[in-house]
Amino acid sequence: MGIIRELSRSVIEKIAAGEVVERPASVVKELIENSIDAGARMIVVDLADGGKKRIAVIDDGCGMTSDDLAMCVRRHATSKISSEGDLWQVRSMGFRGEALAAIGAVSRMKIESKPNDQGIIEGAVVEIEGGELVKHSVAGSANGTKIVVSDLFYNVPARLKFMRSAAVEYGHIAECAISLALANPHLRFELIDGGKKKIVAAGVFDASDTKGMVARIASLIGDRYAASLAALCEDGAELSLWGFVAGEGRRGGKDIHIFLNGRSVKDRMLIHAVSSALGDGTMRERCPAAVLWLNIDPSAVDINVHPAKREVRFVNSGAVHDFVKAAVRKALSGALQSPCFKPAEACDDPGMAFLQKIVSPQTGEKFFEHTGSSIGAPGDNDSFKKSFSGASGGDFISKPEVVSKHASLPSSVGDVQCEACGVENSLRTIGQLGLAYVLCEDADGSFVIVDQHAAHERLGFEELKKGYGKGDIPGQRLLLPERIELSPRDFGYISENLQLFEAAGFELEPFGGTSIVVKMVPALLSGMELSEIFEKFASELEIFGTANSVDEMIDRIFAVIACHARVRSGDRLGTEELCSLVKDVERLGVTHCPHGRPALVRFAPTEIARWFKRD
Ligand SMILES: Nc1ncnc2c1ncn2[C@@H]1O[C@H](COP(=O)(O)OP(=O)(O)OP(=O)(O)O)[C@@H](O)[C@H]1O
Ligand SMILES: [Mg+2]
Numbered sequence: 001m002g003i004i005r006e007l008s009r010s011v012i013e014k015i016a017a018g019e020v021v022e023r024p025a026s027v028v029k030e031l032i033e034n035s036i037d038a039g040a041r042m043i044v045v046d047l048a049d050g051g052k053k054r055i056a057v058i059d060d061g062c063g064m065t066s067d068d069l070a071m072c073v074r075r076h077a078t079s080k081i082s083s084e085g086d087l088w089q090v091r092s093m094g095f096r097g098e099a100l101a102a103i104g105a106v107s108r109m110k111i112e113s114k115p116n117d118q119g120i121i122e123g124a125v126v127e128i129e130g131g132e133l134v135k136h137s138v139a140g141s142a143n144g145t146k147i148v149v150s151d152l153f154y155n156v157p158a159r160l161k162f163m164r165s166a167a168v169e170y171g172h173i174a175e176c177a178i179s180l181a182l183a184n185p186h187l188r189f190e191l192i193d194g195g196k197k198k199i200v201a202a203g204v205f206d207a208s209d210t211k212g213m214v215a216r217i218a219s220l221i222g223d224r225y226a227a228s229l230a231a232l233c234e235d236g237a238e239l240s241l242w243g244f245v246a247g248e249g250r251r252g253g254k255d256i257h258i259f260l261n262g263r264s265v266k267d268r269m270l271i272h273a274v275s276s277a278l279g280d281g282t283m284r285e286r287c288p289a290a291v292l293w294l295n296i297d298p299s300a301v302d303i304n305v306h307p308a309k310r311e312v313r314f315v316n317s318g319a320v321h322d323f324v325k326a327a328v329r330k331a332l333s334g335a336l337q338s339p340c341f342k343p344a345e346a347c348d349d350p351g352m353a354f355l356q357k358i359v360s361p362q363t364g365e366k367f368f369e370h371t372g373s374s375i376g377a378p379g380d381n382d383s384f385k386k387s388f389s390g391a392s393g394g395d396f397i398s399k400p401e402v403v404s405k406h407a408s409l410p411s412s413v414g415d416v417q418c419e420a421c422g423v424e425n426s427l428r429t430i431g432q433l434g435l436a437y438v439l440c441e442d443a444d445g446s447f448v449i450v451d452q453h454a455a456h457e458r459l460g461f462e463e464l465k466k467g468y469g470k471g472d473i474p475g476q477r478l479l480l481p482e483r484i485e486l487s488p489r490d491f492g493y494i495s496e497n498l499q500l501f502e503a504a505g506f507e508l509e510p511f512g513g514t515s516i517v518v519k520m521v522p523a524l525l526s527g528m529e530l531s532e533i534f535e536k537f538a539s540e541l542e543i544f545g546t547a548n549s550v551d552e553m554i555d556r557i558f559a560v561i562a563c564h565a566r567v568r569s570g571d572r573l574g575t576e577e578l579c580s581l582v583k584d585v586e587r588l589g590v591t592h593c594p595h596g597r598p599a600l601v602r603f604a605p606t607e608i609a610r611w612f613k614r615d
Contacts, residue, residue: 013105013131014156016075020102023163024051025172027103027149032180033093035059037080038145041203042188050166050193051173053150060144063115066124070136073128075101089298104128107152113145130155164496171492174198178220182291183259185216217244217291222485225289232331239296239320241327247278249289257291260312261298267311273321277328288332294324427586429578435571438578445605452573454593455585460524460562461594468554473505476526478519484531485515490538497541500550504557524565536560559594
């Protein structure tokens with residue numbers, strides 16, 4: 001007898017559901033996308049316990065008949081495509097006919113709906129429990145659809161275990177809901193958690209209502225850029241761009257939101273185009289904030305490779321890059337001169353020039369449609385290629401050996417002398433190279449290069465660990481407590497770990513919305529820019545999860561502090577500072593930074609002799 005058999009329906013459904021539903025935020029994403037496809041103008045997301053207990057999504061879209069309600073929860077059942085040909089021109093957010101079946105398989109789900117049709121006076125309701133239809137009856141529903149998903153993963157213990165705190169799950173939900181609401185300006189959108197309205201964004205129907213758009217953006221992503229947002233509106237042969245930009249966003253493109261044909265994309269080429277508009281090479285230093293809608297002929301872009309794919313492929317990416325960069329640069333140069341709203345009249349076609357094309361795939365209703373005029377020319381491919389190819393960096397003479405002169409780090413800062421050689425400060429400092437490295441000669445004639453940032457990082461890290469071990473990390477109380485505004489997602493991770501921060505020498509408190517107030521920092525961080533550091537903390541906490549021990553988590557926090565607190569490459573160090581750094585490196589036997597990068601490399605005299613063919 002063979003060993004291969006077909007899986008049971010319930011196992012197949014759980015596997016499929018696992019791919020669609022990872023956490024409460026995936027449910028919210030699928031339900032909001034369905035409401036958008038249904039032509040909703042109003043969507044309310046109402047959560048209990050950050051979505052862990054209950055997620056309700058209510059819309060005023062086209063609704064479903066009683067027959068369709070029974071169909072919509074089945075696998076591969078959709079109204080959005082019907083033939084293979086349709087696959088290549090999908091305009092809706094969904095098309096696989098899988099989301100509701102997947103959500104229903106791993107929760108208790110109730111769908112109430114009534115078609116938005118005068119002829120139908122009664123609505124209907126279905127209830128699904130772990131994939132089984134347990135109820136189907138008439139109901140006195142309002143027009144539109146209301147879906148309530150309770151006890152997500154109640155029947156998948158493995159997934160339930162991985163759910164994080166309500167604050168973290170809420171953060172993920174808010175991030176995805178905000179992105180979908182930003183993408184669709186015509187939507188009135190509300191996000192409620194535990195009965196409290198967290199986000200309320202009014203819909204903007206008049207495309208030339210710049211003030212309304214700016215207010216909407218502020219209600220979704222905060223008002224820090226509202227005063228300096230400039231409108232932009234550019235039209236090319238096969239593509240068009242509209243939206244808002246401000247000169248000072250967070251580094252790394254964190255405040256750049258790009259919607260390509262209505263979908264949020266995190267495409268590196270597009271983010272580079274926006275970032276480089278401030279001047280080439282400044283991405284690391286300065287970066288714009290932007291909310292941009294890019295519309296492009298669907299045949300010139302491959303976005304449907306995978307429904308969740310956020311990177312896309314363009315037929316002519318160089319032209320798209322240059323077009324976006326030029327448009328953003330033009331808007332920013334205006335904005336930098338006068339930090340006020342650029343009137344929408346600056347567009348060619350003020351009434352309908354806003355380029356978002358939103359057509360409900362289920363109803364065919366058009367919300368905004370761009371009439372199109374041709375200005376601006378696509379750029380050449382070469383400049384884009386050049387800007388991406390970069391210098392590959394030649395090989396060094398030979399592969400330097402990472403020093404392991406001392407077998408391991410002394411376990412605490414208390415070990416003053418180097419056990420391996422017994423000599424204090426055998427390294428002689430020669431000087432500084434490229435504001436990043438300290439060049440030294442060792443007693444045996446070896447050439448030693450110390451990476452000043454990596455070495456400082458390690459020293460700071462050891463200092464913090466020593467303080468933590470003693471239960472006393474030197475702190476610096478801030479004269480004025482600092483308020484830091486975080487993204488909902490980052491806020492979730494920070495507020496979930498307040499005790500960890502207390503142990504690491506901070507004093508902080510949640511402060512309304514998604515901000516925190518910092519009252520005390522470890523002394524190493526005094527005078528440092530805190531918001532970026534907290535963003536880094538949040539991403540470390542997200543990556544390393546809760547499964548790790550407190551000590552491991554504290555180590556991650558210390559590594560971030562040390563990285564920001566100490567001398568960075570690019571700092572010129574005086575002779576005394578160089579010598580004291582080298583002395584500490586030797587004293588503690590520093591070999592690597594806390595992230596594992598080498599802090600020191602050594603070339604033996606014989607190797608140097610070989611470079612010069614003296615051997
Ligand atoms: N809020 C809603 N209003 C009206 N119809 C809806 C709504 N939600 C779902 N539907 C209907 O139910 C069908 C199934 O929804 P489901 O999300 O499972 O699949 P889909 O949206 O077609 O594709 P995908 O799995 O890619 O999301 C949809 O095609 C649509 O016809
Ligand atoms: Mg769907």
